[in-house]
Amino acid sequence: MTVRTVPIQPFDDQRPGTSGLRKATRTFQQPGYLEAYVQAVFNAQPIEGELVLGGDGRYFNVEALQTIIRIAAGNGVQRLIVGRDGLLSTPAASHLIRSRRTAGGLILSASHNPGGPNGDFGVKFNGPNGAPAAESVSEAIYAATKGVTAYRIADLPPFDLSRLGRQQAGDVEVEVVDPAADYADLMERLFDFDRLRGLIGRPGFRMAFDSMHAITGPYATEIFERRLGAAAGTVIRGEVLPDFGGGHPDPNPAHATALVELMDGASPPAFGAASDGDGDRHLIVGPKFVVSPSDSLAVLAANAELVPGYRGRVTGVARSMPTSRALDVVAHALGVPCYETPTGWKYFGSLLDAGKITLCGEESAGAGSDHVREKDGVWAVLFWLSILAERELSVEGVVREHWARFGRHAYVRLDFEGVDSDRAAGLMSALRERAPGLAGGSVRDRRVLSADDFSYTDPVNGEVSQRQGVRVELEGGGRVVYRLSGTGTSGATLRVYLEQVCDGAASADRSPGELTADVERIAAEIADLPRFGLQEPTHRV
Numbered sequence: 001m002t003v004r005t006v007p008i009q010p011f012d013d014q015r016p017g018t019s020g021l022r023k024a025t026r027t028f029q030q031p032g033y034l035e036a037y038v039q040a041v042f043n044a045q046p047i048e049g050e051l052v053l054g055g056d057g058r059y060f061n062v063e064a065l066q067t068i069i070r071i072a073a074g075n076g077v078q079r080l081i082v083g084r085d086g087l088l089s090t091p092a093a094s095h096l097i098r099s100r101r102t103a104g105g106l107i108l109s110a111s112h113n114p115g116g117p118n119g120d121f122g123v124k125f126n127g128p129n130g131a132p133a134a135e136s137v138s139e140a141i142y143a144a145t146k147g148v149t150a151y152r153i154a155d156l157p158p159f160d161l162s163r164l165g166r167q168q169a170g171d172v173e174v175e176v177v178d179p180a181a182d183y184a185d186l187m188e189r190l191f192d193f194d195r196l197r198g199l200i201g202r203p204g205f206r207m208a209f210d211s212m213h214a215i216t217g218p219y220a221t222e223i224f225e226r227r228l229g230a231a232a233g234t235v236i237r238g239e240v241l242p243d244f245g246g247g248h249p250d251p252n253p254a255h256a257t258a259l260v261e262l263m264d265g266a267s268p269p270a271f272g273a274a275s276d277g278d279g280d281r282h283l284i285v286g287p288k289f290v291v292s293p294s295d296s297l298a299v300l301a302a303n304a305e306l307v308p309g310y311r312g313r314v315t316g317v318a319r320s321m322p323t324s325r326a327l328d329v330v331a332h333a334l335g336v337p338c339y340e341t342p343t344g345w346k347y348f349g350s351l352l353d354a355g356k357i358t359l360c361g362e363e364s365a366g367a368g369s370d371h372v373r374e375k376d377g378v379w380a381v382l383f384w385l386s387i388l389a390e391r392e393l394s395v396e397g398v399v400r401e402h403w404a405r406f407g408r409h410a411y412v413r414l415d416f417e418g419v420d421s422d423r424a425a426g427l428m429s430a431l432r433e434r435a436p437g438l439a440g441g442s443v444r445d446r447r448v449l450s451a452d453d454f455s456y457t458d459p460v461n462g463e464v465s466q467r468q469g470v471r472v473e474l475e476g477g478g479r480v481v482y483r484l485s486g487t488g489t490s491g492a493t494l495r496v497y498l499e500q501v502c503d504g505a506a507s508a509d510r511s512p513g514e515l516t517a518d519v520e521r522i523a524a525e526i527a528d529l530p531r532f533g534l535q536e537p538t539h540r541v
């Protein structure tokens, strides 16, 4: 096998964000761009052993995989496990890394960002525990990108990724695996599939799962239709398309409009769900009722005793800082600790590995557990179905009962997209300066209990992550969080997270928008949003 060393100029924009390196597809297609980044990963993190490879099926996925196989070979990797047709959902890749005891994996995805030649592409590196590279490793990769002067690539013919089984070329063996099989087996070990079949077979029960033409199509079809017996057609938009059908595969009411319309229409299914580009997020919808992601996480934790895989074994829970504090209330009732981490799954890995937490999640519709080291959309849907099977309640009934018992944390996120990067940075630095002085005073007649820029010290490894977002806690159960997105590919996205604790029963018929209106006015005043030209958000989710 011939290995060539190809000289290259380093690129200066390869810093991984919230979840790996995410850029416009065209950026990734520049000569040497992908190669330089992948070489930097190997330079920062030499791989001894097998590597898992797969992606969410977006445009450029297969070409990029073939290149990565050759660079991996050039760097001494002799065995790779690849999903058929280059497909692996993020949680399934995490599972393969763990179950096959490999040295790690590369997942090609830009998750909820649109795909296609004019869309986005991404690469993330997960370590041998199956978790996204920790911040320190991501920083080491970034440092390596600045010093990459050449990449090593093996001269190999392309592998046939449509054919299951092992193939050898040069010194390299590639094993092509069914992307869904091992993952579906894992789900069968965690959930009681007989009970789920009972629910799905009940007269009158119908469900819809919207794969948004992204990676969960094959997984949802295998699990819901084949293994659980849901009617053909339960999985909608199940075919994986390179441009996700032109859509934006983010499972929230702003983008999963087909599902929300179905659930709002005449004779809707009893249960609706959707997942994102790479299959790690979930949206749960009942007839005319959308579950807020932070509530979904709290509901899963509150009902963990109903699921065989979690009965009697929840040691602790965690949520990202902007996620509503609904989870904290449940943790208190369960008598287990609740950790607050920065945004991004990489911060949960150490807590999961150390057994400090069993369940965790984020307001952006990600929830997961110690079964893998990523968030997991199909898993969350199976968890919800398990709750419905045991509790004889509708989706709305489960949530209303949750609110009545634990209180309600009304929640809205405002996304201001396409903000000029300098202006966004100016807004955040003004906020950082102003925050400490707010505590003890009042804004619009509400007292500010505390205000700071969130800093996190990992309780397991002591790593410190600073400047993770400005949070302001208000008297009367209000909270505002401001941070800049780390997954966008052009300009800046400012996220403003609004939360208001309410009486669960009394507020049940009111919308999150109404309930957070006062907090929203305070949020605009504190950050002086109008002065920065930010009147109306691009989305409210």
Ligand code: VG1
Pocket (backbone or CB within 6 Å): 018, 019, 110, 111, 112, 276, 278, 280, 281, 320, 343, 344, 345, 362, 363, 364, 366, 484, 485, 486, 487, 488, 495
């Ligand atoms: C967003 C979400 C965050 C999530 C991240 C990756 O990051 O807010 O909660 O972990 O996407 O999710 P940001 O920095 O844009 O707010 V995914 O589904 O893209 O892997």
Ligand code: CO
Pocket (backbone or CB within 6 Å): 111, 112, 276, 277, 278, 279, 280, 281
């Ligand atoms: Co995702």
